[in-house]
Amino acid sequence: MGKVYDKLTGCLESIREKTDFQPKVAIVLGSGLGDYASQIEIVDEVAYSEIEGFPVSTVPGHEGRFIFGYLEDIPVVCMKGRVHYYEGYDISDVVLPTRLMKLMGAEILFLTNASGGINTDFGAGDFMLITDHISSFAPNPLIGPNIDELGTRFPDMSEVYDKDLQEIIRSTAHQNDIPLKEGVYLQFTGPSFESPAEIRMAKTLGADAVGMSTVVEAIAANHMGMKICGISCVCNLAAGLSENPLTHEEVQEAANKAAPLFKKLLTESVKNFQELL
Numbered sequence: 001m002g003k004v005y006d007k008l009t010g011c012l013e014s015i016r017e018k019t020d021f022q023p024k025v026a027i028v029l030g031s032g033l034g035d036y037a038s039q040i041e042i043v044d045e046v047a048y049s050e051i052e053g054f055p056v057s058t059v060p061g062h063e064g065r066f067i068f069g070y071l072e073d074i075p076v077v078c079m080k081g082r083v084h085y086y087e088g089y090d091i092s093d094v095v096l097p098t099r100l101m102k103l104m105g106a107e108i109l110f111l112t113n114a115s116g117g118i119n120t121d122f123g124a125g126d127f128m129l130i131t132d133h134i135s136s137f138a139p140n141p142l143i144g145p146n147i148d149e150l151g152t153r154f155p156d157m158s159e160v161y162d163k164d165l166q167e168i169i170r171s172t173a174h175q176n177d178i179p180l181k182e183g184v185y186l187q188f189t190g191p192s193f194e195s196p197a198e199i200r201m202a203k204t205l206g207a208d209a210v211g212m213s214t215v216v217e218a219i220a221a222n223h224m225g226m227k228i229c230g231i232s233c234v235c236n237l238a239a240g241l242s243e244n245p246l247t248h249e250e251v252q253e254a255a256n257k258a259a260p261l262f263k264k265l266l267t268e269s270v271k272n273f274q275e276l277l
Helices: 002-016 096-104 163-175 196-205 215-223 248-276
Strands: 025-029 041-047 065-071 074-080 108-117 127-134 181-187 209-211 227-237
Touching: 002 096, 025 096, 025 248, 065 248, 074 096, 074 248, 096 108, 096 215, 108 127, 108 215, 108 248, 127 163, 127 215, 127 248, 163 227, 163 248, 181 215, 181 227, 209 227, 215 227, 227 248
Parallel strands: 025 074, 025 108, 108 227, 127 181, 181 209
Antiparallel strands: 041 065, 065 074, 108 209, 127 227
């Protein structure tokens, strides 16, 4: 695990050679939000490929760069494209960007993703506030010797998604007339979409939506003491709930369609985080 911490600090040194920007809020952009940077008063940009040892996303629609700047007066760092476990990276590499943003100075982590809806009240294009998660199907990023510099050996998981941040997002959605569902997100490893039997299992376990990211990042951030919130864009009904086969193109299309409203909810929520910073 010493190698994991050395790699992380090496990435921090590499990025500090390019920018000394210190964010307060870190935002991870899921599918459909790749052009979110247009909302930000940009100060710096650093491509992942320019950071020594940093994992580079290989997924279409995930460009792969950090965007540094301001949403009004709030300093933010945006991940324009994330790294997924299914791309073949070690789980420590998947959560390295999250840990790196905390070391840069971020106190709040805002996670977004595209998901498949299991809850029968959900439809394509709905937004779901993540109130909890199920992590049983992706490797826990804390397995192995604990990195004491980052957090405790056995972190509490009873309130991963911060209650105050959730309330701000709820009120922001209400003020802007943006419908907002709530529920539990389950991360599978991917890259194959889930089978109908796996979706029935996930529903039995209490999941409202499923995807291939987010949970491991939340675990790593919680370990480091960050305040965490998340919104999932339900881009399709999960396997067995629709007659049509699932495709990445379908997910991307639905995410792109929902993007304008998603951007507004994300932007206005972050502005309202000011009271907690």
